[in-house]
Every structure is written in C-alpha cells, then in structure tokens.
Amino acid sequence: MKYLLCLLFVSLWITGAAQESHSRIIDKATPVDTARYKVTYSLKYKLHPDQRDAFNDTRIVQIGKHSIKDYSDIINHFDSLATEQIRRGAESYSNVSGNPWPLEIIRPLRGLKADLKYRLSLSAFFIYSDSVPSLEWRFCDEATDSIMGYDCRKATVEFAGRNYTAWFTPEIPLPFGPYKFGGLPGLILKLEDAEQQFVWEAKGFERTNTPIMEYTYRDGNDKRCTAADVEKTLARYFKSPVGFMISELGGDSNRIHIVGKDGKRMNNADASQMSIPYKPLEIK
Secondary structure: OOEEEEOOOHHHHHHHHOOOOOOOOEEEEEEEEEEEEEEEEEEEEOOOOOOOOOEEEEEEEEEEOOEEEEEEHHHHHHHHHHHHHHHOOOOOOOOOOOOOOOEEEEEEOOOOEEEEEEEOOOOOEEEEEEEOOOOOOEEEEEEEEEEOOEEEEEEEEEEOOEEEEEEEEOOOOOOEOOOOOEOOOOEEEEEEEOOOOEEEEEEEEEEEEEEEEEEEEOOOOOEEOOHHHHHHHHHHHHHOHHHHHHHHOOOOHHHEEEEOOOOOEEOHHHHHOOOOOOOOOOOO
C-alpha cells in the first residue's frame, strides 16, 4: 500500500500536520476521582516563538478531592464522537479537528510526581511520569487586573528555563492552575511565558460533582517511557517529520509519495530534510 500526501504548500503542511492528533477509540473509562471544580481555559500555543500563527485549544482542568486532571476538550470530544460512531457500526469515524495541544496530565493535589500522556501524530501515546515543581513565586503587589469579573493579582516565576507571569484571584482560594502550575493563594486565571509561546486564559469556572476519568484505548500502540525518552523522540520528530513518518511505517520510503503544490511528486530524501523549529515548554 502506498501513502499519498498532497501538500498544497509543503512547509505549511508539515508545520500543521506535526501537531495533528488522530482520534482514538475508547476501550475503557475508569473513574479515578471526583471533580469538585472545573476550570475551562483557552490555550494559544506555538511550536516555536517565531511561528507566525498560534494553534488554539480548549483545556479542561478538573480539580478533584485527591488529584487534578488537565486535558484537551477538543481531543476528548472527538475521541468520544469516534467511539460512538464505531459503536453504531460505522466503518470510519471523525478525526480530531484543528491542532489542539496533545498532552494530558494527571497530578496529585499534593505530591511531586505527575502522570502524563503525549499523543504524537501517526504514532503512539507516550505514557510517562515527571516531576511537579515547587515554584518560588514573586508577587507584584501593585499590579491588578480583572478576569471573568474576578479581581486578580500578578505574580511571576521562573520554571524550566522560562519566565512566566500569572494572574490569580484570591476570590477563588484554590492554589491551582493549568499544566504543573500552582502554589499561589488563589486560582490562576491567566498564565503566559515571556515569549508568549504558551498563553492560558480562563473562560469558565464552576463547581461540579463529576468523575475524573482515566481512559484506555482500542488498538493502542502506547509506549511507557521516561520523560527523557519523550524529549528525545520529539526532537527527532520535529527535526524531520517526514523521516520520522517513514521510520514509523517500517523504513520503506517507497510506501510514501509526497506531492508538492505543482502536483509533481517530491523526492522523499528532499522532503526528509525539512524540519520544524521547535522549542519545548520545559527547556531543560
């Protein structure tokens, strides 16, 4: 079987496809906690600060009795939709739309380790554990703002090679936020790094009594690994997305045809030289 990739503009395709996530069929859903609060964030992110247009995601942060789960609402929606379509007998199913951030994280309310899943395009989930930092925030007492009608204060912190600014509200006395961030005397409603490569902003907050679910997936080729393994794989992936794809398909480049905007087939060796500027969230 040969794979035909029709690229109207190759560099743009590679940049977008690099973060494409494919729907997965849910095999089992297991409740692991009960969420008391739900925060909805918009996330604008880039693979590299020089990327012209940011990708968009809607993130859900569930705050439970014992743990916090941060995941893409877009990916979860399409996984659920695809699972229902297959359950009803469909031969094909809807794929994830857009370029949501393909990371899921569950971390304890108190603890130093988080469980993460990274969904790489055309490949497996990478399942791994990573540390949760104890952040040393610096408060900017003179700075205030209003987000979603809540009075917010400003704080800054250095984490994993980046400088961040957070806006938090003491009106919601929950010391949490997106990703691994927390430890402030109030819920983080906005967070951004100095280069604005990652920008979270809260769009909703509500009390809930819903389960926090852990999913396993059908036909999964999921890989348990270390955080260092994930970093190395992502570096290899963005260095040559086409080369990585060829490797994932068994190394036979004859199985893949890449067509440029002129309708002519590109040389796979040339396409494999195309890379994507990439700067990870955590610069270690």
